[in-house]
Amino acid sequence: MIVRFSVFLMWLLHFLPLPVLAWFGNALGMLLYAFGAERRKVASINLRLCFPEMSERERGALVRAHFRVFARCFIERGILWWGSKERIQRLVKVVGLEHLKAVQGGAVIILAPHFVALDVGGSWMGQYTNNVSVYSNQKNPLFHKLLLRGRSRFGEQLLYSRQDGMRPVVRALRDGMPFYYLPDQDFAAKDALFIPFFGVLASTLNTVPRLAEITGARVVPCISRVLPGGSGYEVRFYPAWDNYPTGDVTVDTRRVNEFIEQRVREMPEQYFWLHKRFKTRPEGEEKFY
Numbered sequence: 001m002i003v004r005f006s007v008f009l010m011w012l013l014h015f016l017p018l019p020v021l022a023w024f025g026n027a028l029g030m031l032l033y034a035f036g037a038e039r040r041k042v043a044s045i046n047l048r049l050c051f052p053e054m055s056e057r058e059r060g061a062l063v064r065a066h067f068r069v070f071a072r073c074f075i076e077r078g079i080l081w082w083g084s085k086e087r088i089q090r091l092v093k094v095v096g097l098e099h100l101k102a103v104q105g106g107a108v109i110i111l112a113p114h115f116v117a118l119d120v121g122g123s124w125m126g127q128y129t130n131n132v133s134v135y136s137n138q139k140n141p142l143f144h145k146l147l148l149r150g151r152s153r154f155g156e157q158l159l160y161s162r163q164d165g166m167r168p169v170v171r172a173l174r175d176g177m178p179f180y181y182l183p184d185q186d187f188a189a190k191d192a193l194f195i196p197f198f199g200v201l202a203s204t205l206n207t208v209p210r211l212a213e214i215t216g217a218r219v220v221p222c223i224s225r226v227l228p229g230g231s232g233y234e235v236r237f238y239p240a241w242d243n244y245p246t247g248d249v250t251v252d253t254r255r256v257n258e259f260i261e262q263r264v265r266e267m268p269e270q271y272f273w274l275h276k277r278f279k280t281r282p283e284g285e286e287k288f289y
Contacts, residue, residue, distance in 0.1 A: 013077030025072030
């Protein structure tokens with residue numbers, strides 16, 4: 001019942017101008033901060049591990065800022081799910097599209113880390129071209145259905161569950177479909193490597209270099225960001241990585257984490273700190289959460 005009401009509220013609010021919608025999102029964020037003790041604790045632990053040089057006060061302010069921007073993107077997702085193509089295009093500023101165009105025609109991995117506005121980049125990509133992507137099954141069936149429909153409403157997108165494995169993705173890459181890939185969550189996978197993330201060993205999937213090796217795909221990073229003041233979003237493409245993969249899967253996977261670190265430092269409040277990024281630990285190491 002709560003989920004249905006939340007979805008109805010998202011649909012109702014998506015008609016509002018973005019600055020007004022942003023105000024509602026900020027207010028919701030502070031409510032979630034006040035009542036979401038478990039996730040507040042997760043974000044605080046993540047920030048303590050990644051930014052030990054910060055004071056407790058600075059990290060506390062960053063946690064609150066993260067809750068606000070996270071809630072904003074959750075509510076504003078209604079625009080992506082039900083808003084017109086024209087409205088979405090007006091709200092999104094695209095930077096560096098020439099980097100994507102430079103490698104089109106061959107296999108391409110769009111490296112899209114878990115910043116809170118990543119669905120904005122996915123929606124824009126769906127309007128620009130057909131893509132393949134993978135998703136995690138959601139606990140609530142209604143939200144799961146809406147999420148898949150929202151991510152596939154433009155063009156002819158191919159969406160596969162993580163449980164489907166990478167074979168269908170490999171086929172799609174070889175057929176010339178860009179792979180919009182979110183590489184940076186802890187899935188406790190057997191083929192993951194422990195790679196430093198902000199100096200802390202983190203279970204990291206080696207999917208990016210493995211797929212690049214198998215398919216010859218170029219890797220083009222893409223970062224989606226919330227612009228200040230309810231003015232919209234930016235989707236920024238970066239140059240395709242040269243000399244990648246190198247053949248050393250550890251070195252190549254480390255490059256993924258290092259790139260994400262650099263972008264996090266630019267806008268730390270917009271990275272997805274509510275996820276237990278350091279949940280899986282090396283054997284014998286004490287758990288953080």
